[in-house]
Amino acid sequence: EAGVAQSPRYKIIEKRQSVAFWCNPISGHATLYWYQQILGQGPKLLIQFQNNGVVDDSQLPKDRFSAERLKGVDSTLKIQPAKLEDSAVYLCASSLLTGSKIERKLFFGSGTQLSVL
Amino acid sequence: DQQVKQNSPSLSVQEGRISILNCDYTNSMFDYFLWYKKYPAEGPTFLISISSIKDKNEDGRFTVFLNKSAKHLSLHIVPSQPGDSAVYFCAATSRVGQLTFGSGTQLTVLP
Numbered sequence: 127e128a129g130v131a132q133s134p135r136y137k138i139i140e141k142r143q144s145v146a147f148w149c150n151p152i153s154g155h156a157t158l159y160w161y162q163q164i165l166g167q168g169p170k171l172l173i174q175f176q177n178n179g180v181v182d183d184s185q186l187p188k189d190r191f192s193a194e195r196l197k198g199v200d201s202t203l204k205i206q207p208a209k210l211e212d213s214a215v216y217l218c219a220s221s222l223l224t225g226s227k228i229e230r231k232l233f234f235g236s237g238t239q240l241s242v243l
Numbered sequence: 244d245q246q247v248k249q250n251s252p253s254l255s256v257q258e259g260r261i262s263i264l265n266c267d268y269t270n271s272m273f274d275y276f277l278w279y280k281k282y283p284a285e286g287p288t289f290l291i292s293i294s295s296i297k298d299k300n301e302d303g304r305f306t307v308f309l310n311k312s313a314k315h316l317s318l319h320i321v322p323s324q325p326g327d328s329a330v331y332f333c334a335a336t337s338r339v340g341q342l343t344f345g346s347g348t349q350l351t352v353l354p
Contacts, residue, residue, distance in 0.1 A: 130286070168247070168332050168344030169287070182341065217286055230275050230336055234286030 128152065130235035132218050138241045144206035147238045150199070151220030157181075159232065160193055160203050161217040169217055175201065176223065208242045215239050246270045247335050249345035257353050262320040264348050266333030269314065273335040277342070278307060278318050281330045290331075291318070323352045 131150040139145050151158050157176050161169035172191065174181040178198040186193065190209070195201040205212055219232040248267045256262045264278075274295040279287035293300040293307045293316070300307050306319045320327055333345040 166252075166346065168249075168334075168346050169342075170344070171341065174341070219286075230342075231277065231289050231292065232342060234279075234288070236284065236286045239284075 130218055130220055130233055132216075132235035132238055134238055135236065136239045136241075138243065139208055140243050141210055142207040144204065145208055145240065146205075147203045147216050147218075147240075149201045149203070149218030149235060151201075151218070152233055154222065155220035155233070156198070156223035157221045158195055158201050159219040159221075160201070161219060161234075163215040163217055163237070165214070172203070205240075208240075210242050213240055213242045245346075246273075247333055247343050247345040249333055249348050251348050252346070253349040253351070255351045255353060256323045258325055259322045262318075262323045262327065262350055262352070264318040264320075264331050264333075264350065266316050266318075266345055267314060268316075268335050270335070270337065270343075271314070272337040273343075275336050276307070276309060276316050277334045277336075278305075279332045279334060279344075280327075281332060281347070287332055320350075323350075325352045325354050328352050 133148050159174050160172040163169040172186045173183040173193045175195045178195050193203045215237040217237045219234045221232050222229040277292040278290040280290050281287045291302050291305045291307050293309050309316045328351050330347045330349050332347045334342040
């Protein structure tokens with residue numbers, strides 16, 4: 127079974143530039159998450175999708191971050207403009223939807239390491 | 244407001260001995276708890292979980308204990324192996340998919 131795919135693995139940009147990350151979840155997983163992990167901290171949820179709808183984006187800094195999952199499969203997370211404090215690993219995760227129940231075990235991709243200079 | 248806390252940033256253990264990683268939580272609505280393991284440059288991988296209706300769950304060398312009254316859980320690894328060296332994250336959820344993570348504990352198993 128193929129895992130969660132993310133690209134790119136690494137990205138270095140200057141502050142005020144824009145950047146985009148891509149994620150393809152495990153086939154058949156209806157629920158997709160983006161997490162931000164700052165060095166020395168645990169992952170923090172940014173946004174949760176179920177199919178192509180947003181379930182929770184309360185922690186997403188909407189003035190600069192945006193995310194979409196247009197066809198209910200892969201997803202893109204964008205930052206525009208980037209700030210120094212956005213330097214982090216951006217993790218995508220997915221989980222199975224069984225009937226109306228979202229499985230609580232999340233499968234994570236390898237992440238994108240973003241450095242903002 | 245840290246709802247899930249891992250107070251030990253690091254732990255070193257001799258190979259073959261027991262590793263005990265601890266986690267405390269404050270939100271009494273949490274009803275499902277998970278441990279994830281993370282190697283450098285990889286995403287977290289699921290290790291073991293426990294529902295709040297249980298106080299223990301075992302999977303091979305890994306056992307998770309839950310003390311609801313103390314809002315405390317622990318992960319025991321017996322015997323510890325050098326390949327277990329990684330960062331371990333405790334996570335909790337009260338709603339499906341909404342995982343709240345601790346800050347992690349770096350486990351080093353010395354040969």
